[in-house]
Structures are given as C-alpha cells and as structure tokens.
Amino acid sequence: MEFGEPMEENQSQSAHLLIIDDDLDQLRLLVAALRGTSHRVSVATQGDQGYVRAMVLQPNLILLDVCMPGRNGISVARLLKINPSTQHIPIIFLSALVGAQERLAGLKAGAVDYITKPFLIEEVLERIRIHLELARKNLHPNTHDFTTKGSNQDPAVFNRQPVTLIFRKLAIEYIMAHINESSLKVSDVAAHVEISVSKLNAIFEAIDGSSVFEFIRKERMQRSALMLGQSTLTIADIALEVGYSNPANFTTEFRKFWGRTPMQLRNESKINPDAWQQRIESR
Structure with missing residues (x-):
C-alpha cells in the first residue's frame, strides 16, 4: 500500500x-x-x-x-x-x-x-x-x-541477499557463539532465528547439503582437530571447548568423524604435519 x-x-x-x-x-x-x-x-x-x-x-x-x-x-x-x-x-x-x-x-x-x-x-x-x-x-x-x-x-x-541466506547467517552466528555449550540444540538455533526446525534444516540441506545438527557436529570436529594439532590442551579440555562434557563421548564422536582417535590425530600432526593439514582441509 x-x-x-x-x-x-x-x-x-x-x-x-x-x-x-x-x-x-x-x-x-x-x-x-x-x-x-x-x-x-x-x-x-x-x-x-x-x-x-x-x-x-x-x-x-x-x-x-x-x-x-x-x-x-x-x-x-x-x-x-x-x-x-x-x-x-x-x-x-x-x-x-x-x-x-x-x-x-x-x-x-x-x-x-x-x-x-x-x-x-x-x-x-x-x-x-x-x-x-x-x-x-x-x-x-x-x-x-x-x-x-x-x-x-x-x-x-542493488545486491539483495536471499532471505534463506540471511536466516542461515543468523543461525550460524548463534551456533558459533554457543558452540562450546553441551546444551546447544537445533531447536535453540531455530527459536533464535524464529523459524521452525524443519524450515531451518531445509535451508541448511539446500545450501550445505547437511542438517543443522550435522553442521554443528562438523564444526565441533574441525575445531577440535585444529586444537589437537595447534595447542597443548588436554583432550578433556578440548572436549569441553567444543561442547562435550564427557571426554569419552567426545572420543567416540571424533573417531566416527575422523576415522581415528584424538590422540592418533595429534600424533599425526607432529609426525607428518602436511598429511594432517590435508586431512583437515578434506573435511
């Protein structure tokens, strides 16, 4: 009007x-x-x-x-x-x-x-x-x-950004701000952006090829791998930094994602840093 x-x-x-x-x-x-x-x-x-x-x-x-x-x-x-x-x-x-x-x-x-x-x-x-x-x-x-x-x-x-990309950007900003919280849930992210979980998942699947849950999991695994190779933090401390209160659960998820344990990947970063870097970049 x-x-x-x-x-x-x-x-x-x-x-x-x-x-x-x-x-x-x-x-x-x-x-x-x-x-x-x-x-x-x-x-x-x-x-x-x-x-x-x-x-x-x-x-x-x-x-x-x-x-x-x-x-x-x-x-x-x-x-x-x-x-x-x-x-x-x-x-x-x-x-x-x-x-x-x-x-x-x-x-x-x-x-x-x-x-x-x-x-x-x-x-x-x-x-x-x-x-x-x-x-x-x-x-x-x-x-x-x-x-x-x-x-x-x-x-x-004017360079107008599609609404779906804006929702995704808001969601990712929230995820990054809360990535170290074990209580972080997809429903929290959707509530912050003020759309339904199903719609938010549809946006991520269309753009990233994965659900919001998988996006969070991948971000946590990549962060933890970098910290293993670039810091002296213990595995338990790294687990806390990426939102896992239980180190055993973290190790299980890490092995599923990377195909090796956190300690194995840390050792690889010291013995063959080029191979370690390629592994990180490949995911």
Missing part, C-alpha cells in the same frame, strides 16, 4: 518512508501526518511483509512497531541489519513497551531511535527529520541520495 504524491513543493527534502505496524489506527494517524510533508509513504501491516517491502522499495527510513503478530519488530530489525541491501536504512522503533530493557533491545537490534507510545506527532516528525539529515551526511554506498532529482540509480540493481 502506498499513499499519494508529496503535498509540498520542497522536493529537495523529500524522502521515501516505510511504516511497518499492525495497528491500523496508528497507521492512519502517521500517514495523515506525513501526507502533510513532502515525503512519500509506504506501509506494511506484518513483519515479514515489511521486510520484503524494505528490500524491494529501498526506503530512506523505516518506522517499525515492536509488538506485531508473527515476526516482531526486533526480529525484523535484525534481518534488515544483516542484509547488505537494507542494513544502511535508519530504523526508528515505535512501541508501547517503555522499559529500559525493551529500549535497549531495540537499539541493540540496530535502531537509531526508540519512540514510546502514545507519542506526539510533532516529536515523531522532528525525529524523522533529524535522522534523515544524519543519513544525508553519512550515506551508505547502497543508499540513494534522495536530495538529488533525477538520480539514475535503480534499487533493482
């Missing part, structure tokens, strides 16, 4: 704004206020819809509600900030959540500002003006200079 043409003549200050909010009354209020400016306004009423519209429309600024059914605003912001084609777009959160932790969560997700509801329209308009001005002074390489008429840049040529 898009709303009208700019209503003022000062085109040098016009910008394209995207509002993502499921509250229709709130949307009408914001759109009515913004139609009195030179800005063009687009809207989305769901998180996933808003994310897609941000990629397609390449707005100059996004007003984003936090509490929405389905994908919430925090999750949408994380996706926008990890996508190269949208990470430069300033995000202002609009939320009825007024606690310090909620505001901090919004800023950590990549927002430049956080406005609590109910708000004064004049305050929203002023903050939009401030952040558009800041964006003009520090343009991202993929950003249109919206103060210039007749720009020959086309949003369609």
Whole structure:
C-alpha cells in the first residue's frame, strides 16, 4: 500500500518512508501526518511483509512497531541489519513497551531511535527529520541520495541477499557463539532465528547439503582437530571447548568423524604435519 504524491513543493527534502505496524489506527494517524510533508509513504501491516517491502522499495527510513503478530519488530530489525541491501536504512522503533530493557533491545537490534507510545506527532516528525539529515551526511554506498532529482540509480540493481541466506547467517552466528555449550540444540538455533526446525534444516540441506545438527557436529570436529594439532590442551579440555562434557563421548564422536582417535590425530600432526593439514582441509 502506498499513499499519494508529496503535498509540498520542497522536493529537495523529500524522502521515501516505510511504516511497518499492525495497528491500523496508528497507521492512519502517521500517514495523515506525513501526507502533510513532502515525503512519500509506504506501509506494511506484518513483519515479514515489511521486510520484503524494505528490500524491494529501498526506503530512506523505516518506522517499525515492536509488538506485531508473527515476526516482531526486533526480529525484523535484525534481518534488515544483516542484509547488505537494507542494513544502511535508519530504523526508528515505535512501541508501547517503555522499559529500559525493551529500549535497549531495540537499539541493540540496530535502531537509531526508540519512540514510546502514545507519542506526539510533532516529536515523531522532528525525529524523522533529524535522522534523515544524519543519513544525508553519512550515506551508505547502497543508499540513494534522495536530495538529488533525477538520480539514475535503480534499487533493482542493488545486491539483495536471499532471505534463506540471511536466516542461515543468523543461525550460524548463534551456533558459533554457543558452540562450546553441551546444551546447544537445533531447536535453540531455530527459536533464535524464529523459524521452525524443519524450515531451518531445509535451508541448511539446500545450501550445505547437511542438517543443522550435522553442521554443528562438523564444526565441533574441525575445531577440535585444529586444537589437537595447534595447542597443548588436554583432550578433556578440548572436549569441553567444543561442547562435550564427557571426554569419552567426545572420543567416540571424533573417531566416527575422523576415522581415528584424538590422540592418533595429534600424533599425526607432529609426525607428518602436511598429511594432517590435508586431512583437515578434506573435511
């Protein structure tokens, strides 16, 4: 949904704004206020819809509600900030959540500002003006200079990253941050990315040729092999570093993966480092 043409003549200050909010009354209020400016306004009423519209429309600024059914605003912001084609777009959160932790969560997700509801329209308009001005002074390489008429840049040529790759990247970041925790489960990763386990597995199988569980296992085995050859840590300590609280279980999994015990691979790294390196790289 898009709303009208700019209503003022000062085109040098016009910008394209995207509002993502499921509250229709709130949307009408914001759109009515913004139609009195030179800005063009687009809207989305769901998180996933808003994310897609941000990629397609390449707005100059996004007003984003936090509490929405389905994908919430925090999750949408994380996706926008990890996508190269949208990470430069300033995000202002609009939320009825007024606690310090909620505001901090919004800023950590990549927002430049956080406005609590109910708000004064004049305050929203002023903050939009401030952040558009800041964006003009520090343009991202993929950003249109919206103060210039007749720009020959086309949003369609931007390097947009498929949504599946973004989900995978978020999942891998979470895995790497928790790889040393024996309690790490695929369901934890899926919950962090906010998609089902089956969908996350389908993404990994399509891109990596393996399930999320196998990806975690391979990462742990490769890390442990490198530590065996490049450190003096004991096998028990290495097991803990890669998420195995029981050294015996670690040794069993290691032998299944590498075809030899941790001690055998450590000895190989000392006797024939070239063969050890080739073995690591082959997996």
